[in-house]
Structures are given as C-alpha cells and as structure tokens.
Amino acid sequence: NAGVTQTPKFRILKIGQSMTLxxxxxxxxxxxxxxxxxxxxxxxxxxxxxxxGITDKGxxxxxxxxxxxxxxxxxxxxxxxAPSQTSVYFCxxxxxxxxxxxxxxxxxxxxxxx
Amino acid sequence: QKEVEQDPGPLSVPEGAIVSLxxxxxxxxxxxxxxxxxxxxxxxxxxxxxxxxGNKEDGRFTAQVDKSSKYxxxxxxxxxxxxxxxxxxxxxxxxxxxxxxxxxxGTKLSVKP
Numbered sequence: 509n510a511g512v513t514q515t516p517k518f519r520i521l522k523i524g525q526s527m528t529l530x531x532x533x534x535x536x537x538x539x540x541x542x543x544x545x546x547x548x549x550x551x552x553x554x555x556x557x558x559x560x561g562i563t564d565k566g567x568x569x570x571x572x573x574x575x576x577x578x579x580x581x582x583x584x585x586x587x588x589x590a591p592s593q594t595s596v597y598f599c600x601x602x603x604x605x606x607x608x609x610x611x612x613x614x615x616x617x618x619x620x621x622x
Numbered sequence: 623q624k625e626v627e628q629d630p631g632p633l634s635v636p637e638g639a640i641v642s643l644x645x646x647x648x649x650x651x652x653x654x655x656x657x658x659x660x661x662x663x664x665x666x667x668x669x670x671x672x673x674x675x676g677n678k679e680d681g682r683f684t685a686q687v688d689k690s691s692k693y694x695x696x697x698x699x700x701x702x703x704x705x706x707x708x709x710x711x712x713x714x715x716x717x718x719x720x721x722x723x724x725x726x727x728g729t730k731l732s733v734k735p
Contacts, residue, residue, distance in 0.1 A: 512665075541723075548630060548727060548728075549727055550626070550628070550710060550712075550724075550725030550726050550727045550728060551666070551710070551712075551723070551725045552725075553722055553723070556722075566722060567722070598665050598666070600665075610656065610668035610671055611668070611723065612668075613665030613666050613667070614665050615663070615664050615665045616663070616664075616665055
C-alpha cells in the first residue's frame with residue numbers, strides 16, 4: 509500500500525517551460541489536494557478535487573491547472589513556469605472535510621525555476 | 623492579522639523535556655484542529671486531530687483546544703531525539719465540500735540527546 513505517490517521528486521525548470529507534476533493514490537480517496545510550501549511558510553492550497561471530473565480552486569491557483577479523469581490520479585500542470593513558482597509541492601488525499609479521517613500527504617516535489 | 627499564527631521557532635530542548643507548541647487563530651468558524659509532524663524532505667503526517675474544544679491524549683502527545691481564546695496547543699512529554707521535526711498546526715471549518723485546511727507556518731523543534 510503506497511498511499512500517495514508523487515513524481516518527480518526534484519526538478520529544475522527554465523522560465524517559460526511547462527511541466528506536469530504527477531500524483532497518484534491507492535487509498536480510494538475521493539478528495540485530493542495540491543498544496544505548495546514555501547520556505548518558512550505553511551502549506552497553501554492550490555487546487556482540490558472532490559471526485560473524478562470535479563475540480564475547484566484553492567487559495568493560490570494562478571499559474572496552475574489540474575485535471576481529475578480518474579479517482580487515482582490528480583496531476584498539476586504548470587504552463588509557463590515563473591520564478592515565483594519555485595516551491596515544494598505536496599499532493600494529498602482524504603475522505604473530505606467534516607469527516608474524522610486525515611489528509612494523507614505524499615513526500616513532495618521540489619521544483620526550482622531559474 | 624493572519625488567519626493562523628504559529629511561532630516558527632526554532633525551539634531546542636534537551637531529551638526528556640516537556641515541549642509546548644502553540645497556535646492562535648482569528649476565524650471563529652474553525653471547528654477541526656490538527657497537528658501535523660513533518661520530517662525534513664518528507665510530507666506532513668497527522669499527529670493529532672481534535673473536533674471543537676477540549677483535550678485529546680495519544681501516548682506522549684496531548685492536544686488542547688480553547689475555542690473561547692482561539693488558541694490550540696500540542697504538548698510532548700518525555701521528548702525524544704526522534705521528535706525533532708517541524709510541527710504544523712492546521713484547522714478547517716465544519717462541513718462543505720471545500721478541502722481547505724489552513725496551516726500555520728510550522729515550528730521547528732530540535733531535541734538534543
């Protein structure tokens with residue numbers, strides 16, 4: 509049981525390049541989330557999904573896109589990478605707010621944009 | 623005023639000490655309160671989960687919530703070097719479909735042998 513798996517673990521991008529951060533979960537969670545964590549800061553929600561085909565914006569969605577074609581996968585897309593998007597990105601899965609089940613996090617993707 | 627305030631530390635204590643970590647918040651609609659532990663280069667893992675006010679104990683860890691003061695705490699008894707990590711408080715409002723956990727900045731704890 510792998511839980512939440514994120515790939516790649518590290519990546520360096522040039523300004524203006526695009527990439528997709530992959531996230532897959534095998535816990536059958538309906539809810540999935542993408543957060544970013546900047547140095548010395550808490551996690552901020554980028555996008556979330558309450559089920560396949562349903563996504564919504566979080567606190568800091570600008571510059572990102574997501575899709576949720578299956579329950580298991582929730583990729584995060586950066587179209588035009590900017591230095592401000594240098595961060596550590598965490599994907600999480602959960603049973604949803606209001607339940608007593610926690611969000612389970614992956615180990616993150618460290619992204620640097622130069 | 624930020625929605626969730628947490629002293630970033632760093633906090634250094636000797637092994638065996640009692641550690642107190644705290645967060646304050648401004649949104650009275652928060653109902654669910656969590657503490658996550660994050661080791662270096664790892665994702666956060668849930669330590670404690672509390673609904674509304676009160677105390678919850680799990681082994682060496684005790685979480686307290688005081689909604690009247692908008693203040694939550696995590697106590698670690700008999701601290702161990704393996705407790706060295708960053709501790710993040712998080713909270714959310716009740717119900718709805720938004721998966722919006724609001725996190726504190728995290729407190730970095732170091733327990734010295």
